[in-house]
Amino acid sequence: MTGIGVIAAATLRECTRRRVFGVIVVLTGLFLALYTLGTLTAFHHLGKPAPGDDVDVTVLAGATLLGLAMFATLFLSTVVAVFLTFNVLRGDAEQGLLQPMVVRPPGRVVFLAGRFGAAAVVSAGYAATVYAAAVVITGLAGGWWPDEAVLPGVELAAGAAVVTAISLAGSVHLSTIANGIAVLMLFGAGLVGGLLGQIGDAIHSDTLSSIGTITSWALPFDALYQAGLHALTSDTSGITGVIVHLGPLGGAQPAGPLLAPWVLGYVLVVVALAGAAFVRRDL
Protein backbone atom coordinates (compact mmCIF):
# COMPACT_ATOMS: atom_id res chain seq x y z
CA MET A 1 0.00 0.00 0.00
CA THR A 2 1.59 3.25 -1.11
CA GLY A 3 -0.06 5.39 1.58
CA ILE A 4 1.72 3.47 4.34
CA GLY A 5 5.01 3.89 2.52
CA VAL A 6 4.51 7.64 2.12
CA ILE A 7 3.69 8.09 5.81
CA ALA A 8 6.50 5.83 6.99
CA ALA A 9 9.02 7.55 4.73
CA ALA A 10 7.93 10.96 6.02
CA THR A 11 8.34 9.74 9.59
CA LEU A 12 11.85 8.48 8.93
CA ARG A 13 12.75 11.69 7.14
CA GLU A 14 11.50 13.68 10.10
CA CYS A 15 13.78 11.64 12.38
CA THR A 16 16.76 12.48 10.17
CA ARG A 17 15.89 16.15 9.84
CA ARG A 18 15.23 16.61 13.50
CA ARG A 19 18.58 14.99 14.28
CA VAL A 20 16.86 12.18 16.17
CA PHE A 21 19.17 9.64 14.59
CA GLY A 22 22.18 11.88 15.17
CA VAL A 23 21.47 12.14 18.88
CA ILE A 24 20.75 8.43 19.18
CA VAL A 25 23.96 7.44 17.40
CA VAL A 26 26.17 9.74 19.44
CA LEU A 27 24.73 8.83 22.82
CA THR A 28 24.55 5.12 22.03
CA GLY A 29 28.19 5.33 21.01
CA LEU A 30 28.90 6.78 24.42
CA PHE A 31 26.97 3.99 26.10
CA LEU A 32 28.83 1.33 24.14
CA ALA A 33 32.19 2.95 24.92
CA LEU A 34 31.30 2.84 28.59
CA TYR A 35 30.25 -0.75 28.26
CA THR A 36 33.52 -1.63 26.52
CA LEU A 37 35.49 -0.02 29.31
CA GLY A 38 33.45 -1.86 31.94
CA THR A 39 33.81 -5.21 30.20
CA LEU A 40 37.55 -4.82 29.68
CA THR A 41 38.05 -3.87 33.31
CA ALA A 42 35.87 -6.68 34.62
CA PHE A 43 37.57 -9.39 32.61
CA HIS A 44 40.99 -7.97 33.41
CA HIS A 45 40.31 -8.33 37.14
CA LEU A 46 38.89 -11.79 36.74
CA GLY A 47 42.08 -13.44 35.66
CA LYS A 48 42.11 -17.00 34.30
CA PRO A 49 39.48 -19.50 35.46
CA ALA A 50 40.96 -22.35 37.48
CA PRO A 51 40.11 -25.84 36.14
CA GLY A 52 38.72 -27.18 39.41
CA ASP A 53 36.30 -24.34 40.17
CA ASP A 54 32.61 -25.08 40.52
CA VAL A 55 31.68 -21.78 39.01
CA ASP A 56 33.00 -20.70 35.63
CA VAL A 57 33.80 -17.06 36.30
CA THR A 58 34.15 -16.18 32.65
CA VAL A 59 30.61 -17.35 31.97
CA LEU A 60 29.38 -15.65 35.11
CA ALA A 61 30.99 -12.32 34.27
CA GLY A 62 30.11 -12.47 30.56
CA ALA A 63 26.48 -13.38 31.15
CA THR A 64 26.09 -10.79 33.89
CA LEU A 65 27.64 -8.03 31.82
CA LEU A 66 25.70 -8.89 28.71
CA GLY A 67 22.51 -9.24 30.76
CA LEU A 68 23.13 -5.76 32.07
CA ALA A 69 23.69 -4.51 28.54
CA MET A 70 20.42 -6.14 27.52
CA PHE A 71 18.59 -4.36 30.26
CA ALA A 72 20.11 -1.05 29.17
CA THR A 73 19.26 -1.86 25.55
CA LEU A 74 15.63 -2.55 26.40
CA PHE A 75 15.45 0.66 28.38
CA LEU A 76 17.07 2.75 25.65
CA SER A 77 14.92 1.29 22.92
CA THR A 78 11.87 1.92 25.08
CA VAL A 79 12.88 5.57 25.25
CA VAL A 80 13.33 5.63 21.48
CA ALA A 81 9.96 3.92 20.92
CA VAL A 82 8.17 6.28 23.29
CA PHE A 83 9.60 9.43 21.80
CA LEU A 84 8.82 8.32 18.27
CA THR A 85 5.18 7.66 19.03
CA PHE A 86 3.94 9.42 22.15
CA ASN A 87 2.51 12.43 20.32
CA VAL A 88 1.42 10.71 17.12
CA LEU A 89 -2.32 10.92 17.46
CA ARG A 90 -3.78 13.17 20.12
CA GLY A 91 -0.69 15.34 20.52
CA ASP A 92 -0.43 15.97 16.77
CA ALA A 93 -4.18 16.41 16.47
CA GLU A 94 -4.13 19.13 19.14
CA GLN A 95 -1.47 20.94 17.17
CA GLY A 96 -3.39 20.69 13.91
CA LEU A 97 -0.63 18.61 12.30
CA LEU A 98 -2.75 15.53 11.84
CA GLN A 99 -5.85 16.87 10.12
CA PRO A 100 -4.33 17.80 6.74
CA MET A 101 -2.84 14.30 6.48
CA VAL A 102 -5.78 12.16 7.55
CA VAL A 103 -8.29 13.82 5.22
CA ARG A 104 -6.23 12.51 2.32
CA PRO A 105 -7.50 9.35 0.61
CA PRO A 106 -5.39 6.81 2.56
CA GLY A 107 -7.13 7.87 5.76
CA ARG A 108 -6.63 7.25 9.42
CA VAL A 109 -5.90 3.53 9.56
CA VAL A 110 -3.18 3.75 6.95
CA PHE A 111 -1.76 6.80 8.70
CA LEU A 112 -1.59 4.92 11.99
CA ALA A 113 -0.11 1.83 10.36
CA GLY A 114 2.56 3.91 8.63
CA ARG A 115 3.55 5.70 11.81
CA PHE A 116 3.61 2.43 13.75
CA GLY A 117 5.60 0.67 11.07
CA ALA A 118 8.27 3.36 10.94
CA ALA A 119 8.56 3.65 14.71
CA ALA A 120 8.61 -0.11 15.24
CA VAL A 121 11.29 -0.63 12.60
CA VAL A 122 13.45 2.11 14.12
CA SER A 123 13.10 1.04 17.75
CA ALA A 124 13.35 -2.68 17.06
CA GLY A 125 16.26 -2.16 14.70
CA TYR A 126 17.91 -0.02 17.33
CA ALA A 127 17.47 -2.72 20.00
CA ALA A 128 18.89 -5.39 17.72
CA THR A 129 21.86 -3.23 16.74
CA VAL A 130 22.83 -2.24 20.26
CA TYR A 131 22.45 -5.83 21.42
CA ALA A 132 24.65 -7.09 18.60
CA ALA A 133 27.30 -4.50 19.45
CA ALA A 134 27.21 -5.57 23.10
CA VAL A 135 27.61 -9.24 22.14
CA VAL A 136 30.62 -8.44 19.99
CA ILE A 137 32.17 -6.23 22.68
CA THR A 138 31.70 -8.91 25.34
CA GLY A 139 33.13 -11.55 23.04
CA LEU A 140 36.17 -9.58 21.99
CA ALA A 141 36.93 -8.07 25.38
CA GLY A 142 36.33 -11.15 27.51
CA GLY A 143 36.35 -14.08 25.17
CA TRP A 144 32.83 -15.10 26.15
CA TRP A 145 30.10 -15.61 23.62
CA PRO A 146 26.50 -16.38 24.54
CA ASP A 147 25.20 -19.90 24.00
CA GLU A 148 22.48 -18.48 21.84
CA ALA A 149 23.50 -15.22 20.20
CA VAL A 150 20.68 -14.35 17.78
CA LEU A 151 17.53 -15.19 19.70
CA PRO A 152 18.02 -12.63 22.54
CA GLY A 153 18.45 -9.89 19.95
CA VAL A 154 15.23 -10.88 18.23
CA GLU A 155 13.47 -10.96 21.58
CA LEU A 156 14.73 -7.52 22.56
CA ALA A 157 13.65 -6.16 19.17
CA ALA A 158 10.21 -7.68 19.69
CA GLY A 159 10.12 -6.08 23.16
CA ALA A 160 10.80 -2.68 21.57
CA ALA A 161 7.98 -3.28 19.07
CA VAL A 162 5.64 -4.12 21.95
CA VAL A 163 6.49 -0.86 23.69
CA THR A 164 5.98 1.00 20.40
CA ALA A 165 2.50 -0.50 20.04
CA ILE A 166 1.56 0.39 23.63
CA SER A 167 2.79 3.94 23.23
CA LEU A 168 0.94 4.40 19.96
CA ALA A 169 -2.27 3.07 21.47
CA GLY A 170 -1.86 5.40 24.44
CA SER A 171 -1.45 8.37 22.13
CA VAL A 172 -5.01 7.96 20.82
CA HIS A 173 -6.46 9.28 24.04
CA LEU A 174 -3.59 10.76 26.03
CA SER A 175 -1.88 14.00 25.25
CA THR A 176 1.85 13.94 24.63
CA ILE A 177 3.26 14.32 28.12
CA ALA A 178 0.64 12.18 29.84
CA ASN A 179 1.25 9.40 27.36
CA GLY A 180 5.03 9.56 27.72
CA ILE A 181 4.74 9.29 31.47
CA ALA A 182 2.16 6.51 31.24
CA VAL A 183 4.23 4.34 28.94
CA LEU A 184 7.45 4.74 30.92
CA MET A 185 5.54 3.86 34.08
CA LEU A 186 4.04 0.80 32.41
CA PHE A 187 7.55 -0.15 31.40
CA GLY A 188 8.63 0.09 35.03
CA ALA A 189 5.56 -1.84 36.14
CA GLY A 190 6.36 -4.62 33.69
CA LEU A 191 9.87 -4.97 35.06
CA VAL A 192 8.73 -4.84 38.67
CA GLY A 193 6.03 -7.40 37.93
CA GLY A 194 8.63 -9.72 36.43
CA LEU A 195 10.89 -9.23 39.46
CA LEU A 196 8.05 -9.99 41.86
CA GLY A 197 7.36 -13.16 39.91
CA GLN A 198 11.01 -14.21 40.33
CA ILE A 199 10.91 -13.54 44.04
CA GLY A 200 7.62 -15.40 44.25
CA ASP A 201 9.14 -18.43 42.55
CA ALA A 202 12.15 -18.34 44.89
CA ILE A 203 10.18 -18.08 48.12
CA HIS A 204 7.30 -20.19 46.82
CA SER A 205 4.69 -17.46 47.11
CA ASP A 206 1.83 -18.22 44.75
CA THR A 207 0.49 -14.70 44.96
CA LEU A 208 3.75 -13.11 43.85
CA SER A 209 4.23 -15.76 41.18
CA SER A 210 0.83 -15.09 39.69
CA ILE A 211 1.45 -11.33 39.78
CA GLY A 212 4.57 -12.04 37.78
CA THR A 213 2.72 -14.28 35.36
CA ILE A 214 -0.08 -11.82 34.80
CA THR A 215 2.24 -8.89 34.19
CA SER A 216 4.36 -10.93 31.78
CA TRP A 217 1.31 -11.65 29.68
CA ALA A 218 -0.16 -8.18 29.99
CA LEU A 219 3.15 -6.39 29.29
CA PRO A 220 5.11 -9.00 27.38
CA PHE A 221 8.27 -6.94 26.86
CA ASP A 222 9.44 -8.16 30.26
CA ALA A 223 8.79 -11.79 29.36
CA LEU A 224 10.76 -11.22 26.16
CA TYR A 225 13.65 -9.70 28.08
CA GLN A 226 13.70 -12.63 30.50
CA ALA A 227 13.54 -15.10 27.67
CA GLY A 228 16.48 -13.32 26.07
CA LEU A 229 18.48 -13.51 29.28
CA HIS A 230 17.72 -17.18 29.54
CA ALA A 231 18.80 -17.87 26.00
CA LEU A 232 22.18 -16.23 26.61
CA THR A 233 23.17 -19.18 28.79
CA SER A 234 20.69 -21.77 27.63
CA ASP A 235 23.36 -24.50 27.44
CA THR A 236 25.07 -23.62 30.71
CA SER A 237 24.36 -26.07 33.51
CA GLY A 238 25.52 -26.79 37.04
CA ILE A 239 25.98 -24.12 39.67
CA THR A 240 27.09 -21.61 37.06
CA GLY A 241 23.81 -22.18 35.25
CA VAL A 242 21.79 -21.68 38.42
CA ILE A 243 23.58 -18.45 39.26
CA VAL A 244 23.49 -16.91 35.80
CA HIS A 245 19.84 -17.73 35.38
CA LEU A 246 19.06 -15.60 38.37
CA GLY A 247 20.24 -12.75 36.21
CA PRO A 248 21.40 -9.30 37.13
CA LEU A 249 18.03 -7.54 37.03
CA GLY A 250 15.22 -9.97 37.45
CA GLY A 251 15.78 -13.57 36.65
CA ALA A 252 15.82 -15.35 33.38
CA GLN A 253 12.81 -17.38 32.35
CA PRO A 254 12.76 -19.51 29.27
CA ALA A 255 10.32 -18.54 26.58
CA GLY A 256 7.39 -20.90 26.55
CA PRO A 257 6.14 -22.05 23.17
CA LEU A 258 3.29 -19.56 23.47
CA LEU A 259 5.45 -16.45 23.86
CA ALA A 260 6.12 -15.81 20.16
CA PRO A 261 2.51 -16.15 18.96
CA TRP A 262 1.31 -14.22 22.01
CA VAL A 263 3.63 -11.31 21.27
CA LEU A 264 2.69 -11.23 17.62
CA GLY A 265 -1.00 -11.34 18.42
CA TYR A 266 -0.54 -8.80 21.21
CA VAL A 267 1.08 -6.24 18.92
CA LEU A 268 -1.53 -6.77 16.21
CA VAL A 269 -4.41 -6.48 18.64
CA VAL A 270 -3.02 -3.40 20.40
CA VAL A 271 -2.46 -1.63 17.07
CA ALA A 272 -5.89 -2.71 15.81
CA LEU A 273 -7.55 -1.45 18.99
CA ALA A 274 -5.67 1.83 18.63
CA GLY A 275 -6.90 2.03 15.04
CA ALA A 276 -10.49 1.31 16.02
CA ALA A 277 -10.42 4.01 18.70
CA PHE A 278 -8.65 6.46 16.41
CA VAL A 279 -11.18 6.02 13.61
CA ARG A 280 -13.98 7.04 15.97
CA ARG A 281 -12.31 10.11 17.43
CA ASP A 282 -13.33 13.65 16.53
CA LEU A 283 -10.28 15.54 15.34
Next chain:
Amino acid sequence: MPDAFAASGLEKRYGRVEALAGVSLQVGEGELVGLLGPNGAGKSTLVKIGCGLVRPSGGRAEVFGRPAGSREARRALGYLAELFRFPGWLRADELLRLHQGLAGSTGGAAERDELLELVGLADVGRRKVDQMSKGMQQRLGIAQAMIGTPRLLVLDEPTSALDPAGRRTVRTLLEELRGRGISVLLNSHLLSEVELVCDRVVIITRGRVVAHGRPDELTQARGVSVETDEGERRFDLGRDEVPELVARLVAEGRRIYGVQVIRSTLEEAYLEAVEGESR
Protein backbone atom coordinates in the same frame (compact mmCIF):
# COMPACT_ATOMS: atom_id res chain seq x y z
CA MET B 1 -25.57 14.63 -10.89
CA PRO B 2 -25.28 14.69 -7.10
CA ASP B 3 -24.35 17.88 -5.29
CA ALA B 4 -20.70 18.46 -4.53
CA PHE B 5 -21.63 18.67 -0.89
CA ALA B 6 -24.99 17.98 0.70
CA ALA B 7 -25.85 18.11 4.37
CA SER B 8 -29.29 17.24 5.62
CA GLY B 9 -30.45 17.62 9.19
CA LEU B 10 -26.88 17.57 10.40
CA GLU B 11 -26.51 17.53 14.18
CA LYS B 12 -23.44 17.54 16.37
CA ARG B 13 -23.22 17.56 20.13
CA TYR B 14 -19.94 17.82 21.98
CA GLY B 15 -21.02 16.61 25.37
CA ARG B 16 -23.57 19.20 26.41
CA VAL B 17 -22.60 21.72 23.75
CA GLU B 18 -24.88 21.60 20.75
CA ALA B 19 -22.66 22.72 17.89
CA LEU B 20 -25.07 21.86 15.07
CA ALA B 21 -28.81 21.59 15.54
CA GLY B 22 -30.07 20.28 12.23
CA VAL B 23 -28.28 22.03 9.38
CA SER B 24 -29.17 21.36 5.78
CA LEU B 25 -27.24 22.90 2.94
CA GLN B 26 -26.06 22.05 -0.53
CA VAL B 27 -23.11 23.08 -2.62
CA GLY B 28 -23.93 22.41 -6.25
CA GLU B 29 -21.36 21.30 -8.76
CA GLY B 30 -19.25 24.29 -9.73
CA GLU B 31 -20.91 26.45 -7.11
CA LEU B 32 -19.12 28.70 -4.67
CA VAL B 33 -20.93 28.83 -1.35
CA GLY B 34 -19.97 31.06 1.53
CA LEU B 35 -20.71 30.02 5.09
CA LEU B 36 -21.12 32.92 7.49
CA GLY B 37 -21.90 33.11 11.16
CA PRO B 38 -20.66 34.41 14.48
CA ASN B 39 -17.89 32.76 16.48
CA GLY B 40 -19.02 29.41 17.77
CA ALA B 41 -21.89 29.17 15.28
CA GLY B 42 -20.77 25.75 14.11
CA LYS B 43 -19.14 26.60 10.77
CA SER B 44 -15.92 24.71 11.39
CA THR B 45 -17.83 21.79 12.87
CA LEU B 46 -19.88 21.60 9.70
CA VAL B 47 -16.91 21.52 7.36
CA LYS B 48 -15.04 19.07 9.57
CA ILE B 49 -17.98 16.71 9.27
CA GLY B 50 -17.80 17.19 5.52
CA CYS B 51 -14.13 16.16 5.57
CA GLY B 52 -14.71 13.17 7.83
CA LEU B 53 -12.78 14.64 10.75
CA VAL B 54 -15.80 14.83 13.02
CA ARG B 55 -18.60 12.28 13.31
CA PRO B 56 -22.07 13.80 13.26
CA SER B 57 -24.48 12.95 16.08
CA GLY B 58 -27.35 12.93 13.61
CA GLY B 59 -28.25 13.69 10.01
CA ARG B 60 -26.33 12.98 6.85
CA ALA B 61 -23.46 14.54 4.95
CA GLU B 62 -22.39 13.53 1.48
CA VAL B 63 -19.69 14.53 -0.94
CA PHE B 64 -20.65 13.85 -4.56
CA GLY B 65 -23.17 11.34 -3.30
CA ARG B 66 -20.65 9.44 -1.15
CA PRO B 67 -20.85 9.46 2.64
CA ALA B 68 -18.61 12.19 4.08
CA GLY B 69 -15.41 10.68 5.42
CA SER B 70 -15.44 7.70 3.08
CA ARG B 71 -12.40 7.14 0.93
CA GLU B 72 -14.25 8.18 -2.24
CA ALA B 73 -15.45 11.35 -0.54
CA ARG B 74 -11.96 12.21 0.70
CA ARG B 75 -10.54 11.57 -2.74
CA ALA B 76 -12.80 14.27 -4.18
CA LEU B 77 -11.94 17.05 -1.79
CA GLY B 78 -9.18 19.41 -0.81
CA TYR B 79 -9.27 20.89 2.67
CA LEU B 80 -7.65 23.80 4.41
CA ALA B 81 -8.33 23.68 8.14
CA GLU B 82 -8.93 26.76 10.22
CA LEU B 83 -6.24 25.84 12.74
CA PHE B 84 -3.63 23.85 10.91
CA ARG B 85 0.07 23.36 11.22
CA PHE B 86 2.46 21.79 8.83
CA PRO B 87 5.60 20.00 10.00
CA GLY B 88 8.13 22.77 10.55
CA TRP B 89 11.04 20.74 9.24
CA LEU B 90 9.55 20.36 5.76
CA ARG B 91 10.29 22.76 2.94
CA ALA B 92 7.33 24.23 1.11
CA ASP B 93 7.73 22.10 -1.99
CA GLU B 94 8.44 19.01 0.10
CA LEU B 95 5.16 19.53 1.90
CA LEU B 96 3.38 19.68 -1.43
CA ARG B 97 5.21 16.58 -2.55
CA LEU B 98 4.14 14.73 0.59
CA HIS B 99 0.54 15.62 -0.11
CA GLN B 100 0.93 14.62 -3.74
CA GLY B 101 2.01 11.23 -2.46
CA LEU B 102 -0.97 10.99 -0.13
CA ALA B 103 -3.44 12.27 -2.70
CA GLY B 104 -2.03 10.01 -5.39
CA SER B 105 -1.38 13.01 -7.62
CA THR B 106 0.84 12.47 -10.61
CA GLY B 107 1.30 16.19 -11.23
CA GLY B 108 4.97 16.07 -10.23
CA ALA B 109 7.17 19.14 -10.02
CA ALA B 110 5.06 20.98 -12.58
CA GLU B 111 1.99 20.86 -10.34
CA ARG B 112 3.99 21.97 -7.29
CA ASP B 113 5.59 24.87 -9.10
CA GLU B 114 2.29 25.94 -10.57
CA LEU B 115 0.57 25.94 -7.19
CA LEU B 116 3.41 27.78 -5.46
CA GLU B 117 3.29 30.35 -8.22
CA LEU B 118 -0.48 30.61 -7.90
CA VAL B 119 -0.34 31.47 -4.19
CA GLY B 120 2.65 33.76 -4.59
CA LEU B 121 5.25 31.53 -2.97
CA ALA B 122 7.33 30.76 -6.05
CA ASP B 123 10.38 32.45 -4.52
CA VAL B 124 10.28 30.60 -1.24
CA GLY B 125 9.58 27.04 -2.36
CA ARG B 126 12.81 25.92 -0.69
CA ARG B 127 12.08 27.62 2.61
CA LYS B 128 11.21 25.53 5.63
CA VAL B 129 7.70 25.82 6.99
CA ASP B 130 8.87 26.94 10.43
CA GLN B 131 10.74 29.79 8.81
CA MET B 132 7.65 31.06 7.02
CA SER B 133 5.39 33.79 8.29
CA LYS B 134 1.83 32.97 9.27
CA GLY B 135 0.38 34.37 6.08
CA MET B 136 2.94 32.48 4.00
CA GLN B 137 1.92 29.30 5.78
CA GLN B 138 -1.69 30.03 5.00
CA ARG B 139 -0.83 30.54 1.35
CA LEU B 140 0.99 27.23 1.44
CA GLY B 141 -2.10 25.71 3.03
CA ILE B 142 -4.21 26.89 0.13
CA ALA B 143 -1.74 25.38 -2.33
CA GLN B 144 -1.78 22.15 -0.33
CA ALA B 145 -5.58 22.01 -0.49
CA MET B 146 -5.43 22.26 -4.27
CA ILE B 147 -3.05 19.34 -4.75
CA GLY B 148 -4.49 16.71 -7.04
CA THR B 149 -7.11 19.11 -8.47
CA PRO B 150 -9.94 18.29 -6.07
CA ARG B 151 -13.51 18.66 -7.32
CA LEU B 152 -14.59 20.21 -4.03
CA LEU B 153 -12.49 22.67 -2.08
CA VAL B 154 -13.32 23.20 1.57
CA LEU B 155 -11.63 26.30 2.91
CA ASP B 156 -12.06 27.27 6.56
CA GLU B 157 -11.13 30.93 6.86
CA PRO B 158 -8.39 30.75 4.24
CA THR B 159 -7.63 34.46 4.29
CA SER B 160 -7.61 35.18 8.02
CA ALA B 161 -3.86 35.81 8.07
CA LEU B 162 -3.43 37.21 4.58
CA ASP B 163 -2.42 40.73 3.62
CA PRO B 164 -4.77 42.69 1.34
CA ALA B 165 -2.91 41.58 -1.76
CA GLY B 166 -3.10 37.99 -0.59
CA ARG B 167 -6.85 38.28 -0.10
CA ARG B 168 -7.13 39.66 -3.58
CA THR B 169 -5.10 36.74 -4.89
CA VAL B 170 -7.41 34.27 -3.18
CA ARG B 171 -10.44 36.04 -4.56
CA THR B 172 -9.09 35.85 -8.08
CA LEU B 173 -8.18 32.25 -7.47
CA LEU B 174 -11.69 31.39 -6.34
CA GLU B 175 -13.15 33.03 -9.40
CA GLU B 176 -10.77 31.07 -11.57
CA LEU B 177 -11.73 27.83 -9.82
CA ARG B 178 -15.37 28.51 -10.47
CA GLY B 179 -14.46 29.00 -14.10
CA ARG B 180 -12.97 25.49 -14.05
CA GLY B 181 -16.15 24.05 -12.53
CA ILE B 182 -14.66 23.35 -9.10
CA SER B 183 -17.07 23.61 -6.18
CA VAL B 184 -16.03 25.59 -3.13
CA LEU B 185 -17.35 25.75 0.41
CA LEU B 186 -15.83 28.80 2.04
CA ASN B 187 -15.98 29.77 5.71
CA SER B 188 -15.20 33.37 6.27
CA HIS B 189 -15.77 36.37 8.49
CA LEU B 190 -14.93 38.72 5.66
CA LEU B 191 -18.34 39.70 4.39
CA SER B 192 -17.06 41.82 1.55
CA GLU B 193 -15.00 38.91 0.30
CA VAL B 194 -17.95 36.56 0.47
CA GLU B 195 -20.21 39.07 -1.20
CA LEU B 196 -17.76 39.54 -4.03
CA VAL B 197 -17.10 35.94 -4.94
CA CYS B 198 -19.83 33.66 -3.62
CA ASP B 199 -22.75 32.43 -5.70
CA ARG B 200 -24.67 31.71 -2.58
CA VAL B 201 -24.39 32.57 1.09
CA VAL B 202 -25.56 30.54 4.06
CA ILE B 203 -25.68 32.20 7.44
CA ILE B 204 -25.73 29.99 10.51
CA THR B 205 -26.09 30.90 14.14
CA ARG B 206 -26.00 28.51 17.08
CA GLY B 207 -26.00 25.53 14.81
CA ARG B 208 -28.99 26.59 12.70
CA VAL B 209 -29.34 28.11 9.25
CA VAL B 210 -30.91 31.54 9.73
CA ALA B 211 -30.63 32.90 6.20
CA HIS B 212 -29.49 31.75 2.81
CA GLY B 213 -29.61 32.91 -0.74
CA ARG B 214 -27.66 34.74 -3.42
CA PRO B 215 -25.84 37.79 -2.10
CA ASP B 216 -28.14 40.08 -4.10
CA GLU B 217 -31.18 38.37 -2.60
CA LEU B 218 -29.93 38.87 0.91
CA THR B 219 -29.01 42.48 0.30
CA GLN B 220 -32.48 43.76 -0.43
CA ALA B 221 -33.25 47.12 -2.00
CA ARG B 222 -33.74 49.78 0.64
CA GLY B 223 -35.21 52.54 -1.49
CA VAL B 224 -34.10 54.77 -4.30
CA SER B 225 -32.01 57.91 -4.06
CA VAL B 226 -32.54 60.55 -6.77
CA GLU B 227 -30.32 63.59 -7.30
CA THR B 228 -32.45 66.44 -8.66
CA ASP B 229 -32.13 70.18 -9.09
CA GLU B 230 -33.83 70.42 -5.68
CA GLY B 231 -31.20 68.28 -4.06
CA GLU B 232 -31.13 64.61 -3.11
CA ARG B 233 -34.46 62.88 -2.43
CA ARG B 234 -35.16 59.40 -1.06
CA PHE B 235 -38.12 57.28 -2.20
CA ASP B 236 -39.17 54.09 -0.51
CA LEU B 237 -39.57 52.14 -3.72
CA GLY B 238 -38.14 49.05 -5.34
CA ARG B 239 -35.91 48.79 -8.38
CA ASP B 240 -38.83 47.90 -10.68
CA GLU B 241 -40.54 51.18 -9.93
CA VAL B 242 -37.58 53.36 -10.91
CA PRO B 243 -38.63 54.08 -14.55
CA GLU B 244 -42.10 55.33 -13.51
CA LEU B 245 -40.56 57.37 -10.72
CA VAL B 246 -38.15 59.08 -13.11
CA ALA B 247 -40.93 59.69 -15.66
CA ARG B 248 -43.12 61.24 -12.98
CA LEU B 249 -40.36 63.49 -11.68
CA VAL B 250 -39.51 64.65 -15.19
CA ALA B 251 -43.18 65.30 -15.88
CA GLU B 252 -43.22 67.42 -12.72
CA GLY B 253 -40.46 69.46 -14.26
CA ARG B 254 -37.57 68.19 -12.15
CA ARG B 255 -34.10 67.92 -13.64
CA ILE B 256 -32.46 64.60 -12.80
CA TYR B 257 -28.69 64.16 -12.38
CA GLY B 258 -28.53 60.67 -10.94
CA VAL B 259 -30.58 57.74 -9.73
CA GLN B 260 -29.30 55.04 -7.38
CA VAL B 261 -31.01 51.98 -5.98
CA ILE B 262 -29.84 51.67 -2.39
CA ARG B 263 -29.16 48.18 -1.16
CA SER B 264 -28.48 47.08 2.34
CA THR B 265 -24.96 45.74 2.58
CA LEU B 266 -24.36 42.09 3.26
CA GLU B 267 -23.16 43.24 6.63
CA GLU B 268 -26.55 44.67 7.43
CA ALA B 269 -28.29 41.55 6.18
CA TYR B 270 -25.91 39.43 8.21
CA LEU B 271 -26.38 41.39 11.40
CA GLU B 272 -30.11 41.34 10.94
CA ALA B 273 -30.18 37.57 10.45
CA VAL B 274 -27.84 36.90 13.33
CA GLU B 275 -29.37 39.33 15.77
CA GLY B 276 -32.92 38.40 14.84
CA GLU B 277 -32.01 34.92 15.96
CA SER B 278 -30.39 35.83 19.25
CA ARG B 279 -33.20 38.10 20.35
